[in-house]
Amino acid sequence: MHRRSLTATLSLAFGGTTLAVFALVGSFVYVALDHQIKAQDDLDIVLAARHARRLAEELDTLRGVREHGDRLMSTVLGNEAMSMEVVDQQGNVLISHNLANAPADSTASDASAALGEPLPHVVPVPSAARITDASIADWRDRAGAPIRGIVAEAKLHNGDVANLLIARNMTDRWELLDRYRDQLHTAGAAGVALALLLGYLLIRAALRPVRDIATSAGSVTVDRLHTRISVERVPRELETLVASLNAMLERMDYGFQRQSRFTADLAHDMRTPLGNLRGATEVALARPRSREEYEALLASNLEECDRLSRMIESVLFLARAEHPQFVKHMRSFDAAQELTRVAEYFEGVADEANVTVGVTGHATLTADLELFRRAVSNLLANAIRYTPPRGRITLDAHADEQDVQIVVANDGEPIAPEHIERIFDRFYRVDPSRSSLRPSGAASEATGSTGLGLAIVRTIMELHNGSVRAMSDASGTRFILTFPRG
Template sequence: MAGRSLTTTLALAFAGTTIAVFALVGSVLYFALEKQVTQQDDDEIVLAARHTRRLANELRSADDVRAHADRLISQVLGNATLSMAVRDTNNQMLLSHNIDGGATSMIEPLVATQRVPQSARITETAIAEARRDSRVPVRGLAADASLADGSTVTIVIARDMSDRWLLLDHYRDRLYGAGFAGMLLAFLMSWMLVHESLRPLRQLAAHAAQVTVDRLHERMKIDNAPRELAAVIASLNAMLERLAGGFQRMSQYTADLAHDMRTPLANLRGSNEVALARPRSAEDYQAVLESNLEECERLSRMIESVLFLARAEHPQFATHMKTVDTHEELKRVADYFEGLADDAGVQVHVTGAGEVRADPELFRRAVSNLLANAIRHTPRGREIRLSAEPGAHAVRVTVANQGSRIDPSALERVFDRFYRADPARHHAPAGPASTGLGLAIVRTIMELHGGSAYAESDEASTRFILRFPKT
């Protein structure tokens, strides 16, 4: 199942971010406006209540309140949303302004909530909010005022907030509309911008689709590629370079393996055909079987080497590292090859000492492969030296033999699989026939140890050097 479009996902993310920002800013503006409007209305209510109380304090009795009703009501005239009511201690209405039949539903909650006594100053904290007819919000306050005859009246100043309701509702609707329109605009613009920004990525995908087994030489080339994709393009090109090199090496390796396995198989088939061409003696058949056995052993060694290389390249190949005394291990390998060296007419000497962190079995196998190779290519009467030399950062294990010089151009390839610097050397009589994989195994073993293997050759000797990192 195809995944979501990256362009659409990013565009939705930008649109969501935009609407979130709009919602935050709009909420802040809305509540700021609501607070400012409420503050202005509260100031107007408090001012009207203070003036009305001051005028009431100058009156002598409740009758004077009725008689000077116009003077008191003048404090709220000019604002149709302000209402006033004055009641005596018996809850008798002395005067009212802008209060319809729902007076009780509007006044009673304000009086019951909090009434400012004559001795207290009227402030915004005395303002309460009620509902007229259970729907329209009303803000106001109730305050006592003392008349000259000692009686007390209650002044109620209230403001109908329905106009503010409508104002804030319209403002909120505009915020919603602007936010939705901004979200759509942000989505469309983000989609177009992201779609255009991802064009190099689509070009990269198109180039990658052209890379096949037959076109591993193709490389990613994007004109005016953004810096963020430059590292990706470089990594992909490096990966293609490695794949092309690996595929080429694998093809060459397969061809070399087929070629090298064809020789012993052809020898087996040829010797059997010759033996079966006519009746032969038991001695002749025995000789044929011995020859076939040698070829089978050669095939077995080749297959074993190939399997080792395949296992060693696996990431989970297990090694058992420990501290190894190089002198003792070199001496052990030299003793093992003593009989083969005597048959070849060469002498093996061990010198030097040192310790390395290595797998003992793999260490012996690497040195054994180098020593077997040296025995095959050392003329009779010469010597081979195995030495270990500790250095500042690494321990060098060297297998040096006196023999023909290897061409400098071949030194870099002697560790390649099935490579032979001189085909004629393959037929050297000393030791078992080479499979062409011994030095490749040596290099693989050194890579497993984090070291390296290389060769040096001059007229005096040829030296194969294993460089182990110092512990």
């Protein structure tokens, strides 16, 4: 499907807007000019009619009108478009000027036609009334030319009444307006064409930063996720877009690097138990062994298999937890009661490590029970692993108005500040040498390290819209789980 470019769309919109503006402005100017021309001509007609009536009223008789015709016609002389005709009450023409501008049926022998049926809508202005432009009428002459004029009565000294017809041929005005209208059409068409061209060029130039952004974004590849779009020459309107794109690239870069580190760490950690399996098996096969030695080998291999199984299960859990459709089964429960159950489950492991586990506090929590148990179990297993003999581990639950906190505190050496923020990263260990330490028996499954325990805790807290943080000093280490109140 062909799609119109944004430049073409904006150019057409700009051209259409220009055309509409030209049409409105041109129409307004045209109407204003027409009104101004008519107003000026009406004023000339009214002034000529007033002057002619004043001159006629100074005369004594109708004969005097004929005798002083030149004087009366002087009111319209000097303007070829103006015409004048004076008739008596019987329709006899007394004087006339520019008869071509008279009504269509008027003749010198039948002067009554000038004021008769051809002008039924023209009402003569009474001699006692003031002549105004309200009495001006429009008609056409014999050739169809537009005429605009007025008829006024003039009362002579002897009481006779003469009818004065003052008219103007509007052909020149119409031709002027027609020429002006044609010029408006030509100028409007040229203006719209110029607006389209300039609009296209200006819009194309204005959209150049967008094309530059697209070019910069197109240069980003898997090997160049560190690339960022420059904001130095970007208009202010696009700064938010560029900032969002750069933020997206930064998140992608961080995610890709995290995934790469995770893959590398996973391969490294899986290589260790696989190496142990291979090495122990090769040593055992180097020469015949006793039954006890083979049983020890199988037990060692089983431990390595368990370690691999836990690692794979943890990786799968993290992968599923990052999926948007991960299902949680939320319910309310007594947090202290569940902490007691977890402590009882680890009782044998704690006794073997010669540490004491206690539970304090009380709180009601709304969360996924299985995920809650897993998070606390991981923290407790981690605490048992690093608590010195005869040390104490405390599981505490307490709530306030905003959230519920679960605290796992243990004695032992403090964690260095540079490690506090990274201990929740996948496969990160404060002391890499401890990764090979695996308690035997029940402790093996409960506390065996895969480097993913704390990462799983953080993921579980994110699934609950909560948080986890660690605090460590000379008095010991505390892991604090913060759940929002449901």
